[in-house]
Amino acid sequence: MKVIVLIKQVPETTEVRINPETNTLVREGVKGIINPFDTYALEEGVRIKERLGGTVVVVSMGPPQAREALQDAIALGADEAVLLSDRAFAGADTLATSRALAAAVRKLEPYDLIICGKQAIDGDTAQVGPEVAELLDIPHVTYVRRIRELEPGRVVVERMVEGAVETVEMSLPGLITVVKDINQPRIPSLKGIMKARRAAIPVWTPADVGISEELVGLRGSPTVVEKVFVPQVERRGEILEGSPREVAEALLSRLEALGVR
Amino acid sequence: MAEGLGEFIRVLAERCTGCEACVGVCPAGAIEMREGVASIGDACNLCRACVSVCPAEAIEVAAAARAEAAEGQGVWVFVEHRRGQVAPVVYELLGQARRLADVLGTKVSAVLAGEGVAALAGAVAGPVGGGAAGPLGAELIARGADEVLVLDDPALGDLREEPVAAALADLVRERKPEIFLFGATALGRSLAPRLAARLGTGLTADCTGLEVDPERRVLVQTRPAFGGNLMAVVVCPGHRPQMATARPRVFRSLAPDPSRRGEVVVWPVDGSRLVSRTRLLDYVEEVTETVKLEDADVIVAGGRGLGGPEHFSLLFELARLLGGAVGASRAAVDAGWIPYYHQVGQTGKTVAPKVYIAVGISGAIQHLAGMSSSDVIVAINKNPQAPIFKVANYGIVGDLFEVVPALIEAIKRRRE
Numbered sequence: 001m002k003v004i005v006l007i008k009q010v011p012e013t014t015e016v017r018i019n020p021e022t023n024t025l026v027r028e029g030v031k032g033i034i035n036p037f038d039t040y041a042l043e044e045g046v047r048i049k050e051r052l053g054g055t056v057v058v059v060s061m062g063p064p065q066a067r068e069a070l071q072d073a074i075a076l077g078a079d080e081a082v083l084l085s086d087r088a089f090a091g092a093d094t095l096a097t098s099r100a101l102a103a104a105v106r107k108l109e110p111y112d113l114i115i116c117g118k119q120a121i122d123g124d125t126a127q128v129g130p131e132v133a134e135l136l137d138i139p140h141v142t143y144v145r146r147i148r149e150l151e152p153g154r155v156v157v158e159r160m161v162e163g164a165v166e167t168v169e170m171s172l173p174g175l176i177t178v179v180k181d182i183n184q185p186r187i188p189s190l191k192g193i194m195k196a197r198r199a200a201i202p203v204w205t206p207a208d209v210g211i212s213e214e215l216v217g218l219r220g221s222p223t224v225v226e227k228v229f230v231p232q233v234e235r236r237g238e239i240l241e242g243s244p245r246e247v248a249e250a251l252l253s254r255l256e257a258l259g260v261r
Numbered sequence: 262m263a264e265g266l267g268e269f270i271r272v273l274a275e276r277c278t279g280c281e282a283c284v285g286v287c288p289a290g291a292i293e294m295r296e297g298v299a300s301i302g303d304a305c306n307l308c309r310a311c312v313s314v315c316p317a318e319a320i321e322v323a324a325a326a327r328a329e330a331a332e333g334q335g336v337w338v339f340v341e342h343r344r345g346q347v348a349p350v351v352y353e354l355l356g357q358a359r360r361l362a363d364v365l366g367t368k369v370s371a372v373l374a375g376e377g378v379a380a381l382a383g384a385v386a387g388p389v390g391g392g393a394a395g396p397l398g399a400e401l402i403a404r405g406a407d408e409v410l411v412l413d414d415p416a417l418g419d420l421r422e423e424p425v426a427a428a429l430a431d432l433v434r435e436r437k438p439e440i441f442l443f444g445a446t447a448l449g450r451s452l453a454p455r456l457a458a459r460l461g462t463g464l465t466a467d468c469t470g471l472e473v474d475p476e477r478r479v480l481v482q483t484r485p486a487f488g489g490n491l492m493a494v495v496v497c498p499g500h501r502p503q504m505a506t507a508r509p510r511v512f513r514s515l516a517p518d519p520s521r522r523g524e525v526v527v528w529p530v531d532g533s534r535l536v537s538r539t540r541l542l543d544y545v546e547e548v549t550e551t552v553k554l555e556d557a558d559v560i561v562a563g564g565r566g567l568g569g570p571e572h573f574s575l576l577f578e579l580a581r582l583l584g585g586a587v588g589a590s591r592a593a594v595d596a597g598w599i600p601y602y603h604q605v606g607q608t609g610k611t612v613a614p615k616v617y618i619a620v621g622i623s624g625a626i627q628h629l630a631g632m633s634s635s636d637v638i639v640a641i642n643k644n645p646q647a648p649i650f651k652v653a654n655y656g657i658v659g660d661l662f663e664v665v666p667a668l669i670e671a672i673k674r675r676r677e
Contacts, residue, residue: 127453
């Protein structure tokens with residue numbers, strides 16, 4: 001079974017700072033890591049390989065330093081890794097990102113299953129998985145918490161939806177996005193780290209994957225970020241003071257005035 | 262000058278004073294001075310830092326020749342439902358769609374797909390009033406739709422993403438809406454991207470603000486990013502429809518107005534073209550608690566200040582007395598004190614109860630993102646500097662282990 005895992009390198013923390021003068025992100029000193037949700041996708045791919053045999057190929061798009069995330073993925077059990085990196089890919093929205101990833105996946109055909117994390121912690125959009133599936137004309141299932149059955153040409157998964165769990169059958173090749181509940185990712189082995197150090201990670205450009213520069217990066221992005229700002233949430237509050245019993249009474253009176261009893 | 266799809270940034274040479282303020286702020290290093298006038302090079306990523314910093318207002322964002330794709334009329338809302346039971350977010354979106362359509366001077370269409378939905382909507386083509394439409398059609402019209410577009414076919418039965426996206430794409434190409442809104446539910450977040458990729462248009466996830474700029478006739482979408490630490494304003498200038506999702510309970514629905522009039526239009530579907538390679542085998546509701554967090558009028562939520570799992574029993578007792586549910590901050594969930602389905606915030610649930618009582622929660626921005634639209638927020642925390650007090654209507658600075666039992670006693674006393 002050949003599994004392709006799509007990963008993204010993200011800042012280690014979402015506690016970003018913004019330069020108030022320029023309205024741009026302060027990126028200095030922020031370490032890049034594999035998007036935490038993608039580590040579950042990678043782990044699931046590696047477990048499938050261990051159970052059924054085959055290979056796990058990891059693909060990422062990003063600046064040259066995203067190579068570190070791919071090395072980490074090899075240390076965690078991936079067999080091969082490919083980095084999509086080129087100036088033309090920069091500034092991509094989800095659609096332009098999906099086009100680049102889909103083009104890379106086509107070059108890796110044939111494959112059985114593509115696995116993604118449910119979303120990235122920086123953008124939180126959850127869009128790239130389904131968009132890649134559509135562009136590749138394969139089916140997809142989101143929010144998978146368990147793979148129940150997996151055999152050539154067919155998978156049965158449990159999918160989390162609001163207040164319920166769906167059991168869904170999908171033909172392969174197909175794409176799933178996974179949630180945290182699916183597994184507990186391992187830590188890298190020493191052997192894996194050694195392997196990652198030696199690993200050759202090819203870097204592909206738009207030309208390498210046969211896609212026009214018009215369709216990727218900022219130029220291929222239908223959406224434009226007009227500005228970013230730090231949210232201000234503030235309301236005028238009343239501080240209730242007194243003994244615990246006094247503040248409890250004061251609060252209840254106010255809540256009762258609002259119809260809560 | 263850099264040109265994106267539909268937009269570029271330019272310097273008005275006659276206004277430029279040569280102060281070089283823009284050169285210093287450009288993160289892409291794309292600006293250089295030529296003969297005392299700023300010049301924007303190809304590295305420009307349209308971030309607009311220079312526009313806001315320029316003291317002479319000499320730098321502006323200009324629209325490139327309007328792409329031919331930017332035509333279209335009407336604001337659409339996808340009607341998510343389970344066997345005819347409409348998801349509440351649909352009514353919230355209809356309220357937004359109504360407001361946007363009124364600014365644009367256009368119509369609101371509710372798009373209802375499924376098997377047997379024509380009968381529920383009122384299958385008579387042509388103008389129908391609230392009385393003549395089926396119950397579902399009448400409700401959608403009363404909540405703000407001018408028109409209910411019905412796609413009815415067995416292939417759309419379980420609202421599988423592939424056939425629904427294919428049918429919606431055909432309808433979009435035929436009718437050319439300018440805006441198409443989806444709920445940011447499990448289905449909406451799976452279906453909308455599939456459709457956007459099929460149409461080659463932009464999609465903005467989890468919008469918390471939707472406005473139209475009537476001059477440019479674009480949808481101005483505000484959404485959180487980086488776990489709510491940043492807000493981004495996103496537009497889709499050159500492609501139609503402009504697609505967006507919004508989380509449930511972020512917007513308010515309109516009160517139903519039964520006097521509103523509208524049409525139910527059943528659209529022909531070629532079911533033989535609609536294939537699904539996924540199949541729903543089973544659907545099992547997971548009952549987690551007596552009052553669902555999202556539906557509760559009162560939520561009592563606990564955070565790190567509780568100090569351990571055993572103290573959540575205090576919150577459960579308070580919630581029970583108030584007829585509410587128990588929520589939690591990510592810190593409490595990550596510590597393993599309470600299961601994930603109690604988590605409120607950016608990576609948990611978004612809630613908007615009448616009363617939200619935050620106990621021992623400092624109020625990280627990620628938490629605020631999930632509860633700040635509550636009607637009344639009460640904060641109980643021993644640290645007076647905790648950011649939660651900034652959003653609280655009522656704050657109690659004190660030891661929760663004294664205040665919460667006092668509250669429980671006070672309620673019991675009043676009931677006697």
